[in-house]
Amino acid sequence: MNAQFDFTGKNVFIFGGTSGINLGIAQSFAINGATVAVASRIQAKVDAAVAVLKELGSNAHGYSLDVRQVEDVKAAVTAFHDTVGPIDILVSGAAGNFPAPALGMSANAFRSVIDIDLMGTFHVCQSAYDVLRKPGASIINISAPQAYVPMIMQSHVCAAKAGVDMITRTLALEWGGAGVRVNSVVPGPIDNTEGMDRLAPTQEARAATIQSVPLGRMGEASEIAHAAMFLSSDAAAYISGVVLPVDGGWSLGGAPSAMAAKLAGG
Numbered sequence: 001m002n003a004q005f006d007f008t009g010k011n012v013f014i015f016g017g018t019s020g021i022n023l024g025i026a027q028s029f030a031i032n033g034a035t036v037a038v039a040s041r042i043q044a045k046v047d048a049a050v051a052v053l054k055e056l057g058s059n060a061h062g063y064s065l066d067v068r069q070v071e072d073v074k075a076a077v078t079a080f081h082d083t084v085g086p087i088d089i090l091v092s093g094a095a096g097n098f099p100a101p102a103l104g105m106s107a108n109a110f111r112s113v114i115d116i117d118l119m120g121t122f123h124v125c126q127s128a129y130d131v132l133r134k135p136g137a138s139i140i141n142i143s144a145p146q147a148y149v150p151m152i153m154q155s156h157v158c159a160a161k162a163g164v165d166m167i168t169r170t171l172a173l174e175w176g177g178a179g180v181r182v183n184s185v186v187p188g189p190i191d192n193t194e195g196m197d198r199l200a201p202t203q204e205a206r207a208a209t210i211q212s213v214p215l216g217r218m219g220e221a222s223e224i225a226h227a228a229m230f231l232s233s234d235a236a237a238y239i240s241g242v243v244l245p246v247d248g249g250w251s252l253g254g255a256p257s258a259m260a261a262k263l264a265g266g
C-alpha cells in the first residue's frame with residue numbers, strides 16, 4: 001500500500017537511503033513526485049538505489065560517503081544544492097547495530113555506533129542547515145525504540161538513539177524560528193530489514209517479537225515512509241519536535257498480542 005501525497009517540485013535528501021527502511025522512504029517520496037538523493041558508504045548500494053528511484057520516475061542522485069566524515073557530508077549537500085537546489089526534506093537514517101553485551105564490546109565498538117547514529121545525525125543536520133529551503137523545510141531523524149526502552153545487548157544503540165531524539169527536540173527549538181520543523185520517526189520491528197535480521201535472527205526470536213506487538217505483526221518499510229511523508233507534508237505544518245512511534249503499539253509495553261486477541265474475542 002502506498003499512501004498518496006504530492007511532493008512534486010520538492011527535493012528530498014536521505015542519508016542512509018540505500019537499503020531497508022530508508023530506501024523504502026526514498027521510494028515513497030519518489031513515487032509521490034519528489035527529486036530524491038540518497039547517500040551511504042557502499043558505492044554499489046548507492047548505484048542500485050539510484051537506479052530503483054529513477055525507475056520510479058525520480059530525478060535521483062546518489063553520493064557515496066560515511067556520515068562519520070563531516071566534510072564528506074558537507075560536500076554532498078553542497079553538490080546537491082549546486083546541481084538541484086535547496087533541500088525541502090532531509091532524512092537522517094544511517095545507523096549501525098550489532099547485539100553485544102556491554103562487557104562484550106570494546107570502547108571502539110561502542111563508539112562506532114555513537115559515531116554513526118548520533119554524530120552522523122549531528123553532522124547531517126548541521127551540514128544541511130544552510131542549504132535547507134527556509135521557511136518550510138522538514139527534517140526527519142530516524143530513531144529506534146531503544147531510545148526510550150532500555151534493552152539488553154543494546155547499550156550503544158540505546159545511548160545513541162536517545163541522543164538522536166534529543167537532537168530532534170533541541171533543533172526544533174533552535175530552528176523553529178527559521179521555519180524548519182524537526183521530528184523523529186521511531187520504527188517498531190520492521191520486516192525484511194537488516195536491523196530485524198540482526199536483532200531477531202531465528203524463527204523463535206521473530207515469533208517472540210511479533211508476540212510483543214499489540215497489532216500482532218511486524219511493520220512494513222512503507223508504513224514508516226507514510227509517517228515520514230505525513231510529517232513532511234503541509235498537513236503537519238504545525239508539528240515540530242515530536243518523537244513519533246510507528247510500531248503497532250509495541251511502545252505501550254502491554255500484553256502479548258495472543259492474550260490481547262483472546263480478550264478482544266479473536
Ligand code: COA
Pocket residue numbers: 095096097098099100104105106107108109110112113194195198
Ligand atoms: N560484537 C562486539 N563488537 C563488535 C561486533 C559485535 N557483534 N561487531 C563489530 N564489533 C566491533 C569491532 O570488533 C570493532 O571494534 P574493535 O576495533 O575494538 O575490534 C568495532 O565494533 C567497529 O567495527 P568495524 O567493523 O571496524 O566498524 P565499521 O565501521 O566497519 O562497521 C558496524 C560499523 C560495526 C556498526 C557494522 O555492523 C555496520 O557497518 N553496520 C551497518 C548496517 C547495520 O548495522 N544495519 C542495521 C541498522 S539498525
Ligand code: NAP
Pocket residue numbers: 015016017018019020021022039040041042043045046065066067068093094095096116142143144145186187188189190191193194195196
Ligand atoms: P539498513 O538497511 O542496514 O540501513 C542502514 C543504512 O545506513 C544503509 O543504507 C547503510 O548503507 C547506511 N549506513 C550505515 N552506516 C553508514 C555510515 N557510516 N555512513 C553512511 N551510511 C551508512 O537497516 P534498517 O534496518 O533498514 O535500518 C534503517 C534505520 O531504521 C536505522 O536508522 C535504524 O536504526 C532504524 N530502525 C530500524 C528498525 C528495524 O526494524 N529494522 C527498527 C527501529 C529503527 P551502507 O552499508 O552502504 O553504508
